Amino acid sequence: MKREPLLAALGAFALIACAWAVPWLKFILTIALAKGIAVLGILLLLRAGQVSFGHSMFLALGAYTVAFMAPTEPEVLLLLPAAALVATGFGLVIGLFLVRYRDIFFGMLNLAFAMVLYSLLEKLYAITKGTDGIRVAGLTFAGTQPERPVQEWVMFGIALGLAILFGLLVSVYLASPMGRALAGIKTRETRLEFMGVPARRVLLFAYVLSALMGGVGGALVAMTTRHVTPQIAYWTASGELVFIAILGGAGSALGPFLGATAFELVRVYAAAAVAEAWQMILGAVLLVVILFAPGGVWGLLSRRWRA
Amino acid sequence: MATWLSENSLLLGLALLDGLAYAALVFMVAVGLNLVFGVLRIVNVAHGSLFAIGAYTAASIGLFFASRGLPAWMGYVALVLAAVAVGAVLGPLIERLLLRRIYGHEDVLQLLVTFALFMILEDVQKLVWGVQPVSQDAPLRFLGTVDIPFGDDVIPFTAYQLFVLPGIALATLIALAWFLRRTLTGRVIVAVTTDKEAATAMGIDAARIMLLTFSFGAGLAALGGALASPTTALVPGIGAQTIVLSFAVVATAGLGQIEGAALTALMIGLGRSIAVYFAPEFEVVVPYLIMVAVLLVRPQGLFGVIETRRV
Secondary structure, eight states: OOOHHHHHHHHHHHHHHHHHHHHHHHHHHHHHHHHHHHHHHHHHHTTOOOOOOOTHHHHHHHHHHHHHHHOOOOBBBHHHHHHHHHHHHHHHHHHHHTTTTHHHHHHHHHHHHHHHHHHHHHHHHHHOGGGGOOOOOOOOBBBBBBHHHHHHHHEEEEEEHHHHHHHHHHHHHHSSSHHHHHHHHHHHHHHHTTTTTTTTHHHHHHHEEEEEEEHHHHHHHHHHHHEEGGGGGGGHHHHHHHHHHHOOOTSSSTTTHHHHHHHHHOOOOOHHHTGGGGGHHHHHHHHHHHHOTTTTTOOOOHHHHOO | OOOHHHTTTHHHHHHHHHHHHHHHHHHHHHHHHHHHHHOOOOOOTTTTHHHHHHHHHHHHHHHHHHHHHHTTTTTHHHHHHHHHHHHHHHHHHHHHGGGGGTTTTTTTHHHHHHHHHHHHHHHHHHHHHHHSOOOOOOOHHOEEEEEEEEEEEEEEEIIIIIIIIHHHHHHHHHHHHHHHHHSSSHHHHHHHHHHHHHHHHHOOOHHHHHHHHHHHHHHHHHHHHHHHHGGGBBBBBBBHHHHHHHHHHHHHHHHSSHHHHHHHHHHHHHHHHHHHHHGGGGGGGHHHHHHHHHHHOOOTOOOOOOOOOOO
């Protein structure tokens, strides 16, 4: 466990070096960091033995908050907390309902909510411009509007900073009694309640925190890609988040970022070549990881070090 | 209200007829999902993909028959063939190769495995049948339309959607209830559902029953898809839509309920089609609104039984 801060620092430096050496990678790495932040939320829920098949809805909420607000308030430093706030609010309301359910109900109800959001984003053309999506332009950073290359560095920096911040936060949270109780929900929830721990409140806190991180991730994606479409809320997007979480492994807060970076890099090369079979490859890899390497990439690596 | 009703009676009538036909299809899928869950204790996220593959297979066989100049009623043979083929080929394949490895494992693991399967099947379907809409309506045209008097108006409605779909759904409901309660195999299935260990101790081959039930459930999903294929153009994404909708039905009815699933399918089917005619933007939202409303009041579902919690 002592290795983690060192590895995180090494990873951050490796990312900066990559972004500096290969400029076009900056965009991909920024997206990877943004998704990694969102996947941290999936990791929290996985600790409680729950999996959300609809987490893309919180990314969509964050992204559309940015898209709707950007014309009147283009300041990134204000848009990010606004997106986080919207996602957190929805997370609280939906969470109050969802934490009554476990397992398949939890997973599928999340999917149902996400599909509702997707179809509303797609069909309420007057507000959301449907599948055309909304362009996000003219963002300012602390009141300035730097040149394009500088701006890319700034976005990359913000994503990296937030990734480190949320990674730390999640590590601290998981080590706290609240975080430890999540594992209790997974193994035997009734016993947890016998000890006087309110299981639903524990799960609700994790859910709201995961919604917040989803919103921040979505806002970062919107600011980086500069175009928001309903596709960000579609079930395949949720599937990708779950995929990244399992690929990276649920053992550490580093897992999601490891998984997201690997995922986005592979996608750049593979998705174009096998666009039609992309989900199929993801599904097959997911099966192999679940059946043969349950700890994910992180689990494989840390097992090797320990041996 | 009264004037609104008389002004919109035509639309309302259409919505009711559409809703009935739609509910019949949803029921076919939901009841299979329910049955499989009862025996295997796995909610198969890929169940909707079996619906989609059944639909595409039926369309392909139907189009093949038509190209050979076979009579139009052969379209119905195509529907049944597709359901049997999917149930008999994909069912055992999935159960043996995949599900058998994860019985009794953590719930989250089972969910992820069937979700992975769902991702794979969605693309398999795209690779085989492409992304262009596929449609065949031979069975629909074969029976023609029926004029239904509705107030002052007359609604021409296809006989297929009016009689065949609800008829088959009703027959499935009755046959299934009879099969599970009156035949030996059915009772064995119920026994495995209730207590697998005790059933095994009595000499029941639970592994065989699981294989059988899963294939049967897959066949029902495929039959639902096959029956749906003449009424709509098939496009990618119907699998995802179907699984979420049929899960909504199962969750609203309560897991393990067959008659309850039928009533709930009717409720959700009607709700959705009323939305289609009167507030099309909210078509997708209505089934989930119904589900959320029911679950808020009765978390175990309308007809579900509260289970004791493990300590």
